Amino acid sequence: MVDLDYSLPPDIEAAFNDYLSSLEPAPGFAALLEQELRHRHTELSAKKHFFSSPFLQWRRGKIVELVRTQPLLALIITLIILALLTGAAYAFGKLAGYIPGFGFTSDAQSVYLLSEPVETSGEDLILSVEQAVSDKARFWVKISIKGMINQEDFFQAFVSLPDGEKLPFQVGDTETNETENTTLIYLFPPLPDATDQLDLLIEGLGGQNFLIPLKLRPAKPDEILPSAPEPPTPLRSETHNGISMVLDHIAPSNEGTIFQASLQFDQPGMFILGDWNVSLMDQHGLIYPAIDISSNTENGNTKIFRTAPFTGNEQLTVSLNVFPYSDELPVYLDFSTDDANRFVFDPGPEPVLGQVWPLDNSIDVGGYMLRAVSARLASPDQLLFEFESPSNVTGVMLYTPDPLLLGGSGGVPQADGKISAGMTFKSIPSQAFEVRITGVYYTAHGDWVIQWRPPAAPQTSEIPATATAFPIQAPGATPTLSSSDPILLEVQNLAQKFDEPFQTGPAWIYIKIEREINPRPGQDFPPPYILSEEWIETGCGRLCDPQRAH
């Protein structure tokens, strides 16, 4: 405990040690706190990042107390917070499509709005364009329809620009309200800058085609902008074992497309154990980078990625990756607040080490049918319970309110397909006690993929140089990447020598670095999220066109 130079005389040390040894935390307290911490860990990991902001750490009780005891102060604080939030939101609104730590916004300075409502009619149908908004991220339009009797699925919408270009919609949604008005919402790719007039074409609606001319005007500096509709039907993978992957937000820009992917669960208390990521591959088999740029406060079920800018012609497959097996997602299903999943076990008055008690208790835990088949006194203070379970269940967590409990441990699947879980006691209870299943570990199997046609990057400016792979982009005149990395310098040098006889201009080297972390048998290799790609432009040497070099 103490360094030699700082040792206490033996008598003092003995007194100290005896004193300290009497200050051990009670085993029951230690076990309960451990359970509480485990539960809280699982809970906190799943909370949305919103709730982790320091402001919201304020307990509800404190707020209520403040309102009750000092209402004027509470009012002033509320007004200040509102003012700050409004100001911050406005300031953020002036910025680009994605702000780290904040989210997705629009650039108010380049927003165009419908200058006036437009109405047109056909046979039995009246279409009113209620709102149209064009910003750097997208163009969206909201149309109200009267007289539509049948819900139709297969009609098309296009935007026709003054130069004749025709843009198909990316996402559309239809909803019918109680007054039998139907609302259509269409999201299109972003329009060219300063587009102030266009035609909206809707084909096949009620067996008719509609052409609706729209006029747009720039948003005024302090105008409150209509909020953009979320994509009405977010792109979603199939649900496997209660889990699906969803593409929540997309923000294209010249510097890269930002998108948010989430894992969604079909019941509360489900948590992913371990890290996950996505990979992007287009119809030609080209892999695109998906760099995780989630802020620290993001919860583990939602991630934000940056990838390359797109032309709008790519058809991507977004695949969920979990290390090390991409189609096996480890999941924990928490039932700690539900004491219905239980059975009673009686070890009898004098249990013997190694004694086995045959059991036959079937428990339906969140749809997973478990059967306790035996209990065994594995050591003087530990009972091991064996369960028969569905094949994808890998473990259970046990708990008992008996005060003699010290701790519980989830087991591992056994060779015979059963699972085991232990409970450690200060001493084995001499009476019957309740065994609760507070959690189930299982492996979700599936192929979580989303087919995604990403929006094109705005064409308003030249695409800047990027050190990230951009497989379909024709290389532009980017400056030579300077690097002090000896490996990269060697690669550059070798490429220069190799290419020189044939070189008529600058050349690019594509470097792909694959890293492996604790590879295991049977894993998918390489896991795309530890794969980095880089384009490096070599010098063009004496054959390079001097005009182009400048």
Next chain:
Amino acid sequence: MTDNERDDQELLEKARHDPDAFTALYHRYLTPVYRYVFIRIGNRHDAEDITSKVFVDALEGLLNRRYHEDGKFASWLFTIAKRRVIDHYRQHSSTKLPEEIEWAFPGQDPFDQVLLSENKTRLSELLKQLDEEKQELVRLRFAGELSFGEIATLEGKSEAAIKMAIRRIIQWLRENWEVNNG
């Protein structure tokens, strides 16, 4: 960085995603934190309550990234513990600092118990003569089992200054122990 700090660091990196890793840290620090809190509070019930809060705070801080990897986890944990103890005294302003802690010697030989009991009483008398700052160093070093570096980080002083202070305390204890014995 000491071996313990390196171990802590590895566990901390995992603990953000893995409850088992945090549980390992909990097992490592439960007894030192509990002892430290108990000595400052003086009763088991409040010591358990405060210890729970310390670990819940630490877990929340860790998951919400309030703990930075470049710090010393033990120092950070004991900073929380100190704050929680201070909060306790603020909330219970009538509570007095514990002067006597109930001594317990389960399972000792009766003769040894008497001897050790005398030694503990003598130790207690000596420790009470130290000023609060020195008593805190004793608590952190012997009950909290913190290294000199961790105490230095916690107290905002240099490691050399902490070593010097603790050496003087030990020297003082040695001299006065022998005087009292004599």
